[in-house]
Amino acid sequence: MDSCGSNISITSISDYPIYLPGNSNSLSYIENRHVHIYHGHFGQNSSGWPTAKEDVMVSKDKEALHLEGVISLIDVIYDELTGELSRTTGELIEERRHALAELGSEISDDTQIEYSQVLPSLKMQEEIQVNRQDVAASLGKMKSRPYFGAVTITDDEAGTEKLYIGLNSLKDPSTNDLIIYDWRTPVASTYYANHLGSVTYDVPDVGRRTVNVNERIQLVIEDGRLLDVFDSELYIGDDALQHLLVDTAKDRMKSIVSTIQQDQNAIIRQTSAKDMLVLGPPGSGKTSIAMQRIAYLLYLHRHKMSADNMLFITPNEMFGDYIGEVLLELGEASINATTFYRLHDKLDRRNQYESLFRHIERMRNADREEQHDFLLKSSQTLLSELDRTIAQLAERNLKFRTVRIKDESFVTIEELKYLFYDKFRSSPIDSRLKKIQVELTPRYSAALDKAIKDRTKALKRVHTYIGTDAELERQAKQEMTKQFRTLKRYIAQLQFVNIERIYLDALNELDIETRKRTMESLKNRTLNYEDIAPLLYLNIKIKGQQKEPKIQHLIIDEVQDYSPVQLACISAVFPNARKTMLGDRKQIVHPLPVNTLDQLNAVELTKSYRSTVQITEFTKQLIGNDTTESLGVQGEEVSTMSFETFKEQLKSIDSESVAIISRDASHAEEIHLALNQPDVKLFTHDQFTFTKGKLIMPNYMAKGFEFSYVFIIDYDGYDKEKDKFLLYTIASRATRKLILVGKEE
Known part of the structure; x- marks a missing residue:
């Protein structure tokens, strides 16, 4: 035509x-x-x-x-x-x-x-x-x-x-x-x-x-x-599409190209330069839509954008593996995936940072002080204070640290302040720091040359024969170059700027006690998950380093889990990227959710296609949801059984898509021991790849995945009001059968 x-x-x-x-x-x-x-x-x-x-x-x-x-x-x-x-x-x-x-x-x-x-x-x-x-x-x-x-x-x-x-x-x-x-x-x-x-x-x-x-x-x-x-x-719900959606949970996530609906198609083909937020219930196809959108954008802009220009920020390490086959199925190269936690690699390697899953478990048992610190560090209030702090650094209060070579001073705080606030005062902050870097480079070279000469002399004074003069000079150069490697990295990464002190100053303006507790963490070199975003935000905004300008488009899944500080941090790391953000206000596994979504305009999806009508109706009742329209197939009612009955029935299930959901990591280990079935796999915090089979995992690790069978262990042990969003999230992982299991004896 x-x-x-x-x-x-x-x-x-x-x-x-x-x-x-x-x-x-x-x-x-x-x-x-x-x-x-x-x-x-x-x-x-x-x-x-x-x-x-x-x-x-x-x-x-x-x-x-x-x-x-x-x-x-x-x-x-x-x-x-x-x-x-x-x-x-x-x-x-x-x-x-x-x-x-x-x-x-x-x-x-x-x-x-x-x-x-x-x-x-x-x-x-x-x-x-x-x-x-x-x-x-x-x-x-x-x-x-x-x-x-x-x-x-x-x-x-x-x-x-x-x-x-x-x-x-x-x-x-x-x-x-x-x-x-x-x-x-x-x-x-x-x-x-x-x-x-x-x-x-x-x-x-x-x-x-x-x-x-x-x-x-x-x-x-x-x-x-x-x-x-x-x-x-x-439309989904008719015989044709029910045939096509027989059971998507049998393997990793698959393409939904043949079943795209009109509202989904509009999202996939959106070409606006603005960021897009897509909200919808479980099974509305949000993540699949994101993958089709990536494929569409790569097709539309194939002469100026490739898979290397896109990045998927996933909820956890396994999820990147779980969705990895979708783009290959669509004929595109897979895009890279990462987690927000992985961005901590851009920060000072001397500190240890708490992982997301350990953070969630800690917050479930946190005292009031820990809860207060988390909420403050995740708030719009802190983000505003960080921006205010950064704005004033051109005139005052930029913190430096003395740089030493062994016990000798290489450059002092006073020298750095002079260079920054006097000699290079007319330049922007990041330009001043780069000029300081240039100023220190010949000083580094001179110090290294002196150290090599001193070491060569020392080797030549050794009474026994240890090599020719040329060999000794070569040995001295190798030793000193290796010893000076840390100093070279310090200069290259502008580590003479004390980002941690600037962070503490910002916290001090909001809460002195939070600052004190954070100071102790810094002394111990063990920082919490919620410290990653503000530290990285300051690092990028002040130093102008660690940005990834080649990324042109970001997909952020489960965006309801991100704080204002985290989203601002992501924008700072990827300054040239438009964002497609996906989420559900009700899918929450964190004990202290931070409300970010109300500040953004969203495209709302209301139809759920994935699970059976019975499972979707059950999840809707958990949270009093009357807006989601279930277009799934008819199935069995949600059932209950004892732990002993569950143990026996699990043996006879012939499926590679079974999730056994526990309260936390230690509970998952207990269940694994109690079952003592060789074909049942235990997912731990260190799981990086998604595998098929009968899987035991803590409830917070199940988010984002889907399974044919889901067993929620110790269902009656949950507080039906306090934990309603958590239960809603994990129950909606089931596509065909949802079973509520009693406590293991």
Whole structure:
């Protein structure tokens, strides 16, 4: 369809028919070759692909024939491509062998010019070969499920045509027409509109287009076989999508491209330069939406942004592994994932920092002083005080520390103050510090040279023979360079600025007792989790270091768990990044939640698709929720059982998606011992990878995951009012069966 095709921004190298997202060079076609396409019994247009003019009624037989034709085409292109790969691989090997034979194995001055001419050509050929391999791999995957839906649209300019929607685009090489449209193309929005009639969609850099949707079908395809076809305005809850959502908890998180709904599609394709906050109940698809949004943005901005320019800030270490396969399934390279806790690596390595899970357990048993300190350090009040403190440092109160080499002073506090407030006074704070760094560099070099000379003299005074003069000089240089390494790092990292003292001064303005307790922690070099954000914020804002400007987009999951100070810290670390933030006001496992979300405008999702209706209704009752609409399948009622019964039933469960949820880490260990079943795995605080199976974990570690079976141990031991949000969070991890278990005897 010309009018639709012209709106699709697909970069072309030659006449390549398949677009592989994530690599703008992976648009591949066997040059100028024509293949025989399976025409079957359809053919109103030149390529033999059916148009909606034949019959808008859904026909499973016709769709099966169409699928057979598409797979036949993929087979032909795949065979051509693999043949080309085999031929060009041999040619590339021969060309390398020839280059080595002609130029020799050793590069001399005479052959350097020849090498400089040959190597770029070889490198380019190798890159083309890798691209061909990527295309072949994508075609291999495409055979099992080339597309998942189709939409018939009428355009005033181009008439009526049926568009098939898949994970990648595919062209008919004989006509150069698109026969499968990538789900991220602008026109694919018509499929996700979920209704017939007039539909308007946005085309970047072009504007809004309006077409008439005559037909919309979903196709259930597995292993290249058409299992079912569903007609018209479907939504989660209908038979088609229930089929597609059989049980997403069997493995790591999977893509939901084929089941994206209209409200989700609007979020995924949002191109505003502003940060986006998406709130929704468990099972509303927030995290899956985020992954589709990453894939969409990588597609939309594929010439100026890659996976390396994106980062997923996950709730815990395991979650990054849990979602790791989603982008690969979508044909994109996986983006990096980290946790907020990992940002402490940017701070002084001399201090030890409390991990998130240990922090949660400590706060559950915290006294009033600990609770007070946490709430203060997580507050907007502290953030405002930090900003006020930073603003005044240009004039006064920047704290320095004396830098020493062994017992000798390298630079004093007084010297540093003079340089900062007098000599370089006219410059901004971070520029002043960099100028001090430049000032200290020759002093460092002179001190190192003197130390090497002194050490060389000392070695030469040794009466026994320990080496030649040259050997002794080399030994002295190695020893002193190693000894001065700490000083070099001090200067490079501007550690002569005493960030900890500045932090204490800010706390002193708000609460003297909190300052005293924090001072003790600093003396012991063991800081709490809530100290990471303010210290890192000050470090970046004052020194101007440790930023990551190459990150252009951030995904922040479970954003309701982040304090104003933490969010400000994230913005400071990633100054060029737009943010897509995901959360749920009610999913809370921390005993002292900090309310941040009310300060932000949010897109609200209200439909829950993941769990059975019975489980969703149970979770809604826990918190008095009457806004969430359950569109899950019907299932069993939430049940209760004794611990002994649970032990026996667990043995007979044949599933790799079972969560046994305890109160805390020590309780999880007790349950593990009581069960004494070899196939049951214990998740600890140090768990970094997500594994399938029967898993025991503390309740706070379960957040963000989903499981077919969830057993909440000692359910009656929870305070139904005080712990209602915690229970809501862990109960909603279940997709098919939720069992409330009594206390272990």
